[in-house]
Amino acid sequence: MAQLPLLVVAAVFAAYVLLVIFKSLHRIGPTQVGLVVKRYGLRSLKADTPVAMRGEAGYQADLLMPGMRFRLWPRFAVYKHPWVQVPAGEIGVVIAQVGKPLPIGAKSARYRTEFGDFSDLHAFLKGGGEKGVQRPVLPPGTLAPIHPIAFIVITAREVFGTPVAPELAALARHGHLAPESFGLDEEQLHVKVIAPGKGGDVVGLVTALEGEPLPQGDIASRLGGYADIAEMESDDDVSDAELIDALLGSKNHEHDNYQDFQKFLDAGGRIGLQHDPLLYGAFLLNPFLLKVELVPMLVVNQGQVAVIKGFVGLPTLDTSGAEFKFGSIVRPGHRGIWQEPLRTGKYAINPRIYAAELVPTSILTLNWANATSHAHDLDSRLESIIGKTREGFVFTIDLQVQIHISDARAPAVISMVGTIRNLVNEVLQAAVGNHFRNTLQGLAAIRFIETRQEVQRAAFDEITRYLAGYQVETRGVYIQDVVFPEALVGVLTRREIANQERATFEEQRRTQLTRVEMEKAKGTADMQAQLASAQVSVEISTNQSLAREATARGDAAYVRVTGEAEADRTRAVGLAEAEATKALELAKAAGFEAQREAIGDLPTALVAVAGAIAAGEIKIAPDVLVTGGSSLDGLAAALIQTLRARESNGARIVETADG
Structure with a gap:
């Protein structure tokens, strides 16, 4: 019986030993680390670090790696933590809870290459690692046994480590630790x-x-x-x-x-x-x-x-x-x-x-109208131009202006106007609108309508001159549409109707004239065979006339030459005969004058008559004799009359000769 308590004590001791052994053995998984906590020790931790580097009580710097590990319980407690794993497409932001304080003004800790991926706490502290946000981040795919007290690693899905700051520690205990706890959102950690x-x-x-x-x-x-x-x-x-x-x-x-x-x-x-x-x-x-x-x-x-x-x-x-x-x-x-x-x-x-x-360097088209250009919206604020004519008629004008800015001058243009939109809305809008309003105000409504092209050309010249001061070229000014007042539209409509009627009448007249010409052409076509025959006849007659004319000209030339020769011969013969006759007559006259002086006038005449009768120059008996008396009386009378004529003729010859 005395041995029973001893056995109980031994059993309890054995149970305790077994319990100690059981609690001292720790199986660390393949992706886990064992965080060792020393519950008591002779040394105390410094106030500025939560990790014991020299065996002090508290969180130990050395982690237990995967496998069966022994840490004597109850002096040591072991807490399992997962390895830090950064998924694909994410990053891991590291915050150190150990190390030197950050320099004044610094927001992050200086990094050295020997720090690696922060899995070696001793190298970090030995290299002068600093507390706070670490400048590099862990890349996607990182899998590292990082000390869960020395470092906090924040990823988009999970926060690794245990914060020691009171406010964060409280969140961690309640399971609310997330990226938002550190002022980050999930998107920033991708x-x-x-x-x-x-x-x-x-x-x-x-x-x-x-x-x-x-x-x-x-x-x-x-x-x-x-x-x-x-x-x-x-x-x-x-x-x-x-x-x-x-x-x-x-x-x-x-x-x-x-x-x-x-x-x-x-x-x-x-x-x-x-x-x-x-x-x-x-x-x-x-x-x-x-x-x-x-x-x-x-x-x-x-x-x-x-x-x-x-x-x-x-x-x-x-x-x-x-x-x-x-x-x-x-x-x-x-x-x-x-x-x-x-x-x-x-x-x-x-x-x-x-x-x-x-700055557009191609030709820029701007519309002063309700519609805007499809290529740009620079003219979205431009509206149709409204102006009054001299009589007070209100006109609405849709206008199009084309400008060009060369690439070399673009900086100067922007320096002057600030933006292309300012050029359009502040410079062009005022210049174009004022020009057309002033032009309309000085013109009668009908005059504006009749001289629209002149107004357009004048606007082009004025806008060209104005924009040249801004080193902008004007390529065109076009009046697209004009909305007339209703009263003026009525007048113009009636006038246009009258013009159209006049044009219709004129067209009808031209149609009738064309019809006449067509009928004439038709008749001509119908008579074409006869016209062709007549044309041939005309040509034949013309050729014959030309032939006769040529023949006549030849005959005329022959006659003229022959006549001139014959005339020359005749004149020569005539002159010779005239001279001979003159000489004969003078001789006869001289004989008559001598005979007259010898025998007297009457006997001389009778001799001459007898000579003429003998020569046959005088008919003494007519071919037909009709008389009422004796024939001798008529014959004697005719003889006497002949003698008297010869006497007169002889006297004339004598006078001629004397002359």
Whole structure:
């Protein structure tokens, strides 16, 4: 009986030993770590660290790896925690609860390459690791045995580790620990993907939440500032295009596109908006240190240029000349309007620091009407022009104006008007509207209608002159439509009806004349055979007439020549005969004169008559003799009459000869 208590004691002791052994053995799963807690010890932890590095009571720095592990119970307690696992498409943000305090003003801890993925707590602390947000993030697919007290790892789906801050510890105990507990949302803990979307091409504008302050006057940080641009400008052979390439050429390769935030700071990166945006890709960015905003990429289409207004860069150095009074035009890299615009292409440019004004360099058509252009909406605020004529008639005019801005002059135009929309709404709208209102006011309504083309040409000349002051070309001014007053429409309608009636009557008259011509042509066609025969006859007769005319001309020529010869001969013969006759008559006259003196006048006459009768020159007996008396009486009378005639004739011959 005395041995019974001893047996009980032994049994209890054995049970206790078994219990100690049982509680001291820990099976750590393949994706687990064992967090060892030392319940009591001779040393106490420092107030600024929750992890014991030298055997102090509390959370121990060394973790139990997968397998069967022994830690003597009840001095040690072991709590199982999963390995930190970062799913695909997510990142893990690490917050250290151990290490040195952050420097004053710092928001994140300096990182060294020996820290690795933070699974070696001793290397972290030995390397001078600091408390707080760690600058690198754990990439997707990470699976690491990270100390659950030394570090908290935040992913989109789960928070690994146990916070020691009282407010977070309370949330953890109640199972409410989530990314929102640390001021993050789920989207920030995903890999940042920049890719074209429904809105087109985009870039990522980066804002750094930690770094040295920006220099006074700067609104964005560019690694190295603009010393490289100043150096390039010192070379006179460097073109504006080369300067633009240097400005738009990203320096993101120096810090792996902001993914190596430590390199970013070491290279001189500063807090605030960054000069270089992110292009297409997937990036592991720490949401505590970087903020990314997606904005459309600058796309300059064919027929456009982009005039850049630089808000950062070297100090303004105006290149426009003293005569230009509308602001500063500078070389690329200086603050102001760049003198060289960007031409067709896509540009990864930060619109917060480089404002781009797209200027159409093709012919721009603007409508002063209810309808707007399909190619743009610059004329959306333009309305039909309303004006009064001299008599007070109200006209509504739909107008179209075509303008052109050359690419070389685009910076000067933007410097003068600010934007193309301002050019349309402030400059053109006032100039065009006032011109047509003034023109209408000085014209009679009918005069405006009759001289519409002249009014259009005058408007073209006036608008051309006006826009030339803004270095804008005018290519056309066209009056599209005119809405007339109802009273004037009635007058014009009646006038047009009268004109149409007059035109109708004139057309009818022309129709009848055409009909007459047609009938005439028809009759001519019907008589075509006879006309052809008559035409042939006419031609034959004409040819015969021409032949006869030729013959007559030949005969006439022959007769004329022959006649002239015969006339010459006849004149010669006549003259000879005349001379002979004259001589004979003179001889006869002389004989008669001598005979008369010898025998007297009457006997001389009788002798002459007898001689004439003898010669047969005088008929003494008529062919038919009719007489009432004796024949002798009639014969004697005729003889006497003949003698008297001869006497008279002889006297004339004598007179002629004497003359």
